[in-house]
Amino acid sequence: MKDQKPSLNVSSNAHDLSKQIIQKIEDISKDFHIVSLNRQIEACKGLFTESPIIDVAILGQFKAGKSSFINSIIGKKILPVGVIPVTTVITRIQYGGQEDAVVRFFDGKSERIGLDKIEEYISEAKNTANQKNVEVVDIELPSLEQYPGLRLVDTPGLGSIFKYNTEVSEEWLPEVGAAIIAISSDRPLSENDLNLIRELMDFTPKVVILLTKADMLSDEQQREVVRFFKDSLRREFNQDFQILLYSTIKDTEIYKRWIDKLLSSLSYNRDSEFKGILQHKVRSIARQCISYLDIALKTSVSADAEREELKKTILDEKVNYELIHSELSLIARENKLHTREIIASYLDEKHRAKLIQRLTARLVEDMSRWGGNLWRLTRQYEEWLMENMTTEMDHISRADYKQFFGTLKKAHNTISRSVELFRNLLDRNIEKVLGIKPNSVNWVVDVSEPAHPDVAFTKTFDFHFDLLWFLFPMFIFRKVFERHFLKQIPRVTDIHLSRLAYQWEVRINKAIDEIKDQALEYVRNELTTIDSLLSQAGGQTDRIRAIRDEIAEKIEGLGS
Ligand SMILES: Nc1nc2c(ncn2[C@@H]2O[C@H](COP(=O)(O)OP(=O)(O)OP(=O)(O)O)[C@@H](O)[C@H]2O)c(=O)[nH]1
Ligand SMILES: [Mg+2]
Structure with missing residues (x-):
C-alpha cells in the first residue's frame, strides 16, 4: 500500500517538540508512578510512528447511520449497513490509485482481500465479537482523490448490547484526528452523546456534529432540531459546534456539498490541521501531568516532618x-x-x-x-x-x-x-x-x-x-x-x-x-x-x- 505522507515541513519543529514532550511525560510518569496517564501516552506515541494522516473518525451510537454516511460520501456501497448493530471492526478508508483492501490482524499478520469480502471481517453477523481477531481494515479507493491526507474511519456503534463494539471504539478514541459525531436527527441529544463529546474534547480540537437521516424531518423540524442542538451544546460546553445535516436518501447532493467543504478544507490545510490536532493532544496530556507534578512539588517543599502529616490530611x-x-x-x-x-x-x-x-x-x-x-x-x-x-x-x-x-x-x-x-x-x-x-x-x-x-x-x-x-x-x-x-x-x-x-x-x-x-x-x-x-x-x-x-x-x- 502506498504511503501517503503529507509534507510536514511547516510543522516539523512542532512535531519534534511534541515528540520530546510525550517522551518526557512518559519518563516522568514512570518515575513518579503517574499511572493515570498511561493510556493517552500510548495513543499519542502511535501517532508519531504512523504516517501523519488525519483520521476523520465517524463516531456515535449504534445505528446512527455512520457506515451509510461513509458509503454515501465515497459513492459506493462498500461498508455493510443494517437495521441491527453491524460494524464490529475499525475500518479506515483513504485515497489510492486503485481499489484495494487489507485486513490487519492483532497478531501482526495481514491479508489483501477483494472489496466484496470486507463484510466477512467487519460485520457483527459474519465476524461476531471479532472472533477473527481483526485489528483494523484498510481500504484504498480512487474516488477519494479529492481528499489526500485524510482517512475516513468507520467505527463500531457505541451503547449497543454488543459490549465488544463499544469497547473497540472507546479504546480507539485517543487516536481520533478529527471527529464527526453521527446522531440520528429523529432522536434527542442523549446523555451518551454529551459524554462522547466531552471525552473527545481531550483528544481533538475538531468535533463536528452530523445529524443523520434528515429526510425523516420536515424543513421546519430540521431547523428546530439544529437550533435545539446548537443551544443545548452551547449551554453544556460553552462553545459553538459546527452542526451539519445529512441524508443518504433525499437531497443527498445538497448535504454532500457541506461535507465536501469540511473535508476539502481539512485536506487542503492538513499540515496545519494535523499540527493542531497533535498539539491539542500533547497539551491535554501535559496539562494533566503538570497538575500531578504540582502536587509532588508542593509536598516536597514542605519539611520532611510535615510531609507525613500532609499525606495524612490529603489522603484522609x-x-x-x-x-x-x-x-x-x-x-x-x-x-x-x-x-x-x-x-x-x-x-x-x-x-x-x-x-x-x-x-x-x-x-x-x-x-x-x-x-x-x-x-x-x-x-x-x-x-x-x-x-x-x-x-x-x-x-x-x-x-x-x-x-x-x-x-x-x-x-x-x-x-x-x-x-x-x-x-x-x-x-x-x-x-x-x-x-x-x-x-x-x-x-x-x-x-x-x-x-x-x-x-x-x-x-x-x-x-x-x-x-x-x-x-x-x-x-x-x-x-x-x-x-x-x-x-x-x-x-x-x-x-x-x-x-x-x-x-x-x-x-x-x-x-x-x-x-x-x-x-x-x-x-x-x-x-x-x-x-x-x-x-x-x-x-x-x-x-x-x-x-x-x-x-x-x-x-x-x-x-x-
Ligand atoms: N431514513 C434514513 N435512514 C438511514 C439513513 N442513513 C442510514 N439509514 C438507516 O439507518 C440504519 C443504520 O444504518 P448504518 O449505516 O448501519 O448505521 P451505523 O451507525 O453504521 O450502525 P452500527 O455499525 O451498528 O453502529 C440502516 O437501516 C440504514 O438504512 C438516512 O439518511 N435516512
Ligand atoms: Mg456501521
Whole structure:
C-alpha cells in the first residue's frame, strides 16, 4: 500500500517538540508512578510512528447511520449497513490509485482481500465479537482523490448490547484526528452523546456534529432540531459546534456539498490541521501531568516532618480506599438484591394474567386439531408448549427488557455520585493543603446493555402417567386430559417468567459489578498516583520544579 505522507515541513519543529514532550511525560510518569496517564501516552506515541494522516473518525451510537454516511460520501456501497448493530471492526478508508483492501490482524499478520469480502471481517453477523481477531481494515479507493491526507474511519456503534463494539471504539478514541459525531436527527441529544463529546474534547480540537437521516424531518423540524442542538451544546460546553445535516436518501447532493467543504478544507490545510490536532493532544496530556507534578512539588517543599502529616490530611479517612471499596460494594450489593424482585413483579403485573389467558385460548383452539393416544397427545402438548413459550418469552424479553434496568440505572447513578464525591473530596483536600486545584483525569464509565438471554425452552414438567397410555381409551378420557393440559398453563407460565427474571437478573447484576469494578479501578489508580507523588517527593524540590517548568516551557513552545 502506498504511503501517503503529507509534507510536514511547516510543522516539523512542532512535531519534534511534541515528540520530546510525550517522551518526557512518559519518563516522568514512570518515575513518579503517574499511572493515570498511561493510556493517552500510548495513543499519542502511535501517532508519531504512523504516517501523519488525519483520521476523520465517524463516531456515535449504534445505528446512527455512520457506515451509510461513509458509503454515501465515497459513492459506493462498500461498508455493510443494517437495521441491527453491524460494524464490529475499525475500518479506515483513504485515497489510492486503485481499489484495494487489507485486513490487519492483532497478531501482526495481514491479508489483501477483494472489496466484496470486507463484510466477512467487519460485520457483527459474519465476524461476531471479532472472533477473527481483526485489528483494523484498510481500504484504498480512487474516488477519494479529492481528499489526500485524510482517512475516513468507520467505527463500531457505541451503547449497543454488543459490549465488544463499544469497547473497540472507546479504546480507539485517543487516536481520533478529527471527529464527526453521527446522531440520528429523529432522536434527542442523549446523555451518551454529551459524554462522547466531552471525552473527545481531550483528544481533538475538531468535533463536528452530523445529524443523520434528515429526510425523516420536515424543513421546519430540521431547523428546530439544529437550533435545539446548537443551544443545548452551547449551554453544556460553552462553545459553538459546527452542526451539519445529512441524508443518504433525499437531497443527498445538497448535504454532500457541506461535507465536501469540511473535508476539502481539512485536506487542503492538513499540515496545519494535523499540527493542531497533535498539539491539542500533547497539551491535554501535559496539562494533566503538570497538575500531578504540582502536587509532588508542593509536598516536597514542605519539611520532611510535615510531609507525613500532609499525606495524612490529603489522603484522609474520607478518601480511604477500603472505605470506598466497602461503600461501592454495599451500593452494588443493595441494588443487586432488588434486581430480581423488580423484574419479577413487573412480569407478574404486566404479563402473567394476559399471557395465561392468551396461551389458554390458543391451546383450546390448537388442541382440537391433535389426534392419537395419550402418549402422542402428550408429545404434541410438549412441543406446543416449547414453541409457544419460547416465542412468548423471547417477545417479552425483547420488547420490555429496558423495564428491567431499574437497579442497573440506580447503581450507575449512585456509584457515579460516589466517585464524583471522592474526586471532589480528594481535590478539596489537595487544594486545602497544597493550595492548588488539580486538573486530574475524569472518570468516564462505560456501561453497555447486558446481552439478551437465550430463552430457548427446556422441558420443565413431567407427566408420568403418559407411560400408561395403553390403559386409557381416548374416546372416554380425552376431555379429562385436555383439562389437565389446560390446568398446567399457569404453572408452566410461572416457571418461565421466573426463569426469564432469573436470566435478566444474572446479566444485570453482572453489569452492576462491572460498573463497581471500573469505579474502584479509577479510585485505586488516582490514590496510587497521589500517594506515590506525595511519598517520593521528599528532597526533590529542585528536580521536580525543573521538570515541571521544562514541560510548561515546552508547551509554550508549541504555540497556541
Ligand atoms: N431514513 C434514513 N435512514 C438511514 C439513513 N442513513 C442510514 N439509514 C438507516 O439507518 C440504519 C443504520 O444504518 P448504518 O449505516 O448501519 O448505521 P451505523 O451507525 O453504521 O450502525 P452500527 O455499525 O451498528 O453502529 C440502516 O437501516 C440504514 O438504512 C438516512 O439518511 N435516512
Ligand atoms: Mg456501521
